[in-house]
Amino acid sequence: MESANETVKRELLLEGLDCTNCAAKIEKGVGKIDGIASCTVNFVTQTLTVQADIAREEELVSQAVKTVTQLEPHVRAKVKARRIAASPVAAAAEKELGSASTEEKTAGAACCGGHSHDHADHNPGHSHAHDHGHAHGGHVHEEAHPHQHGREHSGHRHDHGHAAASEDEAHAEGHEGHSHDHGQGRTTKLVMRLAAGAALSAAGYWLGLPGWAELMLFLAAYLVIGGDVVLQAVKNIGRGQVFDEYFLMSVATVGAFAIGEYPEGVAVMFFYQVGELFQGIAVNRSRKSISSLMDIRPDYANLQAGDGIRRVAPEEVAIGDLIIVKPGEKVPLDGKVVSGRSAVDTSALTGESLPREVEPGSGVLSGFMNKNGVLTVEVTKEFGESTVSKILELVEHASSKKAPTEKFVTKFARYYTPVVVIVALLLAVVPPLVISGATFSEWIYRALVFLVISCPCALVISIPLGFFGGIGAASRAGILVKGSNYLEALNDVQYVVFDKTGTLTKGAFAVTGIYPEGQRSKEELLRNAAYAELHSNHPIAESVRAAYGKPIDESRLEDYNEISGHGVEVRFDGQSVLAGNARLMEREGLTFAAPPEAGTIIHMAIGGSYAGYLVISDEVKDDAAEAIRQLKQLGIKRTVMLTGDARAVAESVGRQLGVDEVHAELLPQHKVEQLERLEQQKSAKEKTIFVGDGINDTPVLARADVGIAMGGLGSDAAIEAADIVIMTDEPSKIATAIHIAKQTRRIVWQNIGFALGVKALFLLLGAFGIATMWEAVFSDVGVTLLAVLNAMRVLRLRDYA
Known part of the structure; x- marks a missing residue:
C-alpha cells in the first residue's frame, strides 16, 4: 500500500544473504507488511531498502527485521542509515514554490536512492518521473550522515576503511538452519563436520557391520554433514516454503536412505555441502571484486583547525572548512584548491589514465587521488552531497532496477522447480504401474536424481552477479549506469541522438x-x-x-x-x-x-x-568524430544531431563529424518532436539514445528510451536527469557503454544456455537411469560454481574493442 503520510526510507544490512532465492523471499515477505510502501532487496550489496510510514517507523522496521528472521533464520538484519521523505501535500507545496517536480512512482521502482529516474522499462506509452532528489512523492531530507558505506559484508570486508566485524563476530549469535555464508569461522566448522562425516561414512562402508549398525553409522554421518539442511527444510515447510534447495536435497537424500542407498545418500549431501562451500567462496570473491571497482570512499580527512591538523571522518567536515590532502591520499570531499599544486589521479571516477594538474582555483572532487604535492582545499559540499557519495549510492542501488533477463530468470525459477518436483513424483509412481518388470525402488531412485538436478541455483545466482559486474565495469570506465535494465537496453539501440553544444562540441x-x-x-x-x-x-x-x-x-x-x-x-x-x-x-x-x-x-x-x-x-571535441565512427562500427543505424544553433554552423559540424542527420534552430520542445518522429520510424524492439548535457535537455532525456548525460562529473542536475551518466566529456564513452552491455549480455546468456543445457541433459539421463546421484550433484553445485566464475569475467570489461 502507498502511505498518504510522511514516509521514511530505511536500509537494513542482511548479513549472511548469499542466496538469491532467499533474497526474493525476503523482498516478497517484507513487501506484504501493512505500512511498507515499497521494498527492494539488493542481493549483491546485501541490503534491504524499505519505504515506510513514518508514524509507525520503529514498529515497521521491527516487523521487517522479524519477518527476515522468520523467513531466513540464518540471515541477520541490521538497521542502517535513515532518510525522511515529506508527505505528498508538502511536496505539492514545494512544487508550487518552484522546487523540482515530483511524480508518483510505481512500487516496482521504489527505493532506488534519492536521485530516482524511472522509465518504466521504456514501454510504449511509458511515463517518466524526474525526482531531482525527491523520492516517491516527497522530498528526501538527509538526517545525520546518510551515506554511511561502512557495511560489513559476510565473507569479506566492504567497509572501505572502517572497522568491520570479524567473521566470528558476525556469527557469534546462533544461526538456525543452513547458512549460505562461508566466512572463515563457518568454513572451519563446516570442514571439520565434513571430515568427521566422511570418517564415519568410510567406517560404515569398510567395516562390514551388521545391517542395523551400518545404518546407524551412515545415519550419524548424514546428520553430522547435512543435519542443518534437513532442519532448515522442515522449518521452511512449516512456513509454507516447500520448493527450495533445502527441500530438494532433503527429499533426495532421505529417499536414498529409504531405498537402502545409504552411501549415496551421505555422499550426495557431502558433495552438496562441498559445492555450497566453494559456491559461497566464489560469490563472496565476486562481490569483493565488484566492490573493489568502486573502492573510492575516502577513509578520513585532514581538517585544518586553529590548533593544527586533526584527522577526522569525512562526515565531520563542514562547508567552508579547510582540509589538507597529502601525496598518496584520496581527496575526501568536493572542494576548491586554495594553495598548492599537484597532479591528481582521476581514474577511479572517470576512467582517465592521465593525471590531471590542479592549482589554486582548480576544483577537485572526492575520490581523486593526490599524486605528489600537498594541497589545501576549501570544502564546497558536505560529504553526503559529495561526488563520491552520489556515485557510491547510484552504483549500490543500480541492481534494484532489474533487467528483463533477470525478471525472466526469477519468474522461470518460480515455476520451474515445482514443475520438476511434480514430474519427479510422476516418474517415481507411473512407470512401475504401467511398465512390466519396473520396480518402485529403481524409479524412486531416478526421481530422486531428478530432484537433485532440478535446483536452478546457477541461474538465479550468476545472472544478477553478471549484470552487477557489468555495471561495476562501466563505473570503472567512467560510465554510471543507474540500473541493469538500462544496461540491457543498450543492446537494442539503433538510433543515437546527440545535442550539439557541450556534447559533441566543447560548449565554449x-x-x-x-x-x-x-x-x-x-x-x-x-x-x-x-x-x-x-x-x-x-x-x-x-x-x-x-x-x-x-x-x-x-x-x-x-x-x-x-x-x-x-x-x-x-x-x-x-x-x-x-x-x-x-x-x-x-x-x-x-x-x-x-x-x-x-x-x-x-x-x-x-x-x-x-x-x-x-x-x-x-x-x-577531440574524440567526437571517433565516437560517431565507433557507433557506426557497432551497427547503429542512424546518428542524429539536434541543436538550437544556426543551420550553417550545425551542418558544418555535422559534415565534420559524419553525423547522418542534422536538425538546427530547434527549441527544447522541437527536440522532443524530432525524437518522437524517430520513435515512429523504429520498430518496437529498437531503442533510441539521447545524449545531452543533462541540464537544458531534460525533456528529451526523459522521452528517449535511454537518456545519457554527457560531462556529468560533479553535476547534480546531470546525475539526477539521466539513466546513464558519462563522467567525462568524451562522447566515445557511449560506444564503450554499448560494448560493455553487449559483452555482459553475451556472458549472461552463456550462463543461461550452459545451465539449462547441462540440466536438460542430466534430467534426461536421470529419467532414463543413466545418471546417478554423483552426476546429479555436479549438475547442481558444479554448474552453479562454473556459472559464477564465468559471471566474474564481466569485471574485466572496460575498453571498447
Whole structure:
C-alpha cells in the first residue's frame, strides 16, 4: 500500500544473504507488511531498502527485521542509515514554490536512492518521473550522515576503511538452519563436520557391520554433514516454503536412505555441502571484486583547525572548512584548491589514465587521488552531497532496477522447480504401474536424481552477479549506469541522438580561424581585434582576448565607440580600427567576399581598408568524430544531431563529424518532436539514445528510451536527469557503454544456455537411469560454481574493442 503520510526510507544490512532465492523471499515477505510502501532487496550489496510510514517507523522496521528472521533464520538484519521523505501535500507545496517536480512512482521502482529516474522499462506509452532528489512523492531530507558505506559484508570486508566485524563476530549469535555464508569461522566448522562425516561414512562402508549398525553409522554421518539442511527444510515447510534447495536435497537424500542407498545418500549431501562451500567462496570473491571497482570512499580527512591538523571522518567536515590532502591520499570531499599544486589521479571516477594538474582555483572532487604535492582545499559540499557519495549510492542501488533477463530468470525459477518436483513424483509412481518388470525402488531412485538436478541455483545466482559486474565495469570506465535494465537496453539501440553544444562540441566559444587580407599577418589581425574588443563583456569578445593571450595596454586605445547592432570603432596606435559584423562593413562602404566558414564572423577594417576576418565557433571535441565512427562500427543505424544553433554552423559540424542527420534552430520542445518522429520510424524492439548535457535537455532525456548525460562529473542536475551518466566529456564513452552491455549480455546468456543445457541433459539421463546421484550433484553445485566464475569475467570489461 502507498502511505498518504510522511514516509521514511530505511536500509537494513542482511548479513549472511548469499542466496538469491532467499533474497526474493525476503523482498516478497517484507513487501506484504501493512505500512511498507515499497521494498527492494539488493542481493549483491546485501541490503534491504524499505519505504515506510513514518508514524509507525520503529514498529515497521521491527516487523521487517522479524519477518527476515522468520523467513531466513540464518540471515541477520541490521538497521542502517535513515532518510525522511515529506508527505505528498508538502511536496505539492514545494512544487508550487518552484522546487523540482515530483511524480508518483510505481512500487516496482521504489527505493532506488534519492536521485530516482524511472522509465518504466521504456514501454510504449511509458511515463517518466524526474525526482531531482525527491523520492516517491516527497522530498528526501538527509538526517545525520546518510551515506554511511561502512557495511560489513559476510565473507569479506566492504567497509572501505572502517572497522568491520570479524567473521566470528558476525556469527557469534546462533544461526538456525543452513547458512549460505562461508566466512572463515563457518568454513572451519563446516570442514571439520565434513571430515568427521566422511570418517564415519568410510567406517560404515569398510567395516562390514551388521545391517542395523551400518545404518546407524551412515545415519550419524548424514546428520553430522547435512543435519542443518534437513532442519532448515522442515522449518521452511512449516512456513509454507516447500520448493527450495533445502527441500530438494532433503527429499533426495532421505529417499536414498529409504531405498537402502545409504552411501549415496551421505555422499550426495557431502558433495552438496562441498559445492555450497566453494559456491559461497566464489560469490563472496565476486562481490569483493565488484566492490573493489568502486573502492573510492575516502577513509578520513585532514581538517585544518586553529590548533593544527586533526584527522577526522569525512562526515565531520563542514562547508567552508579547510582540509589538507597529502601525496598518496584520496581527496575526501568536493572542494576548491586554495594553495598548492599537484597532479591528481582521476581514474577511479572517470576512467582517465592521465593525471590531471590542479592549482589554486582548480576544483577537485572526492575520490581523486593526490599524486605528489600537498594541497589545501576549501570544502564546497558536505560529504553526503559529495561526488563520491552520489556515485557510491547510484552504483549500490543500480541492481534494484532489474533487467528483463533477470525478471525472466526469477519468474522461470518460480515455476520451474515445482514443475520438476511434480514430474519427479510422476516418474517415481507411473512407470512401475504401467511398465512390466519396473520396480518402485529403481524409479524412486531416478526421481530422486531428478530432484537433485532440478535446483536452478546457477541461474538465479550468476545472472544478477553478471549484470552487477557489468555495471561495476562501466563505473570503472567512467560510465554510471543507474540500473541493469538500462544496461540491457543498450543492446537494442539503433538510433543515437546527440545535442550539439557541450556534447559533441566543447560548449565554449574560441577563435577557430584567422583570415587576414593583403599583406597583413594573422598576429596583427588578432592583436587589433583584441584591442578593439577590450571593453566588451560579450563571450565572443572574451574568446578573442583569450586567443590573443597577451597583456593589453589600454593607453594605446582612444575614441572607443560601440555601434549598436554592428560592432565597435576605436583608434589603436593612432589608426582607425573597425570590428563587427557584415552590416558594419557595408555601412562603411567596404567591399569583401562572403566567408565560406561556418560560425560567428568578426570582420576587421584597419586604416579605412578591409583587413580580413576572424571565425569564432564552438570547438568540436577531440574524440567526437571517433565516437560517431565507433557507433557506426557497432551497427547503429542512424546518428542524429539536434541543436538550437544556426543551420550553417550545425551542418558544418555535422559534415565534420559524419553525423547522418542534422536538425538546427530547434527549441527544447522541437527536440522532443524530432525524437518522437524517430520513435515512429523504429520498430518496437529498437531503442533510441539521447545524449545531452543533462541540464537544458531534460525533456528529451526523459522521452528517449535511454537518456545519457554527457560531462556529468560533479553535476547534480546531470546525475539526477539521466539513466546513464558519462563522467567525462568524451562522447566515445557511449560506444564503450554499448560494448560493455553487449559483452555482459553475451556472458549472461552463456550462463543461461550452459545451465539449462547441462540440466536438460542430466534430467534426461536421470529419467532414463543413466545418471546417478554423483552426476546429479555436479549438475547442481558444479554448474552453479562454473556459472559464477564465468559471471566474474564481466569485471574485466572496460575498453571498447
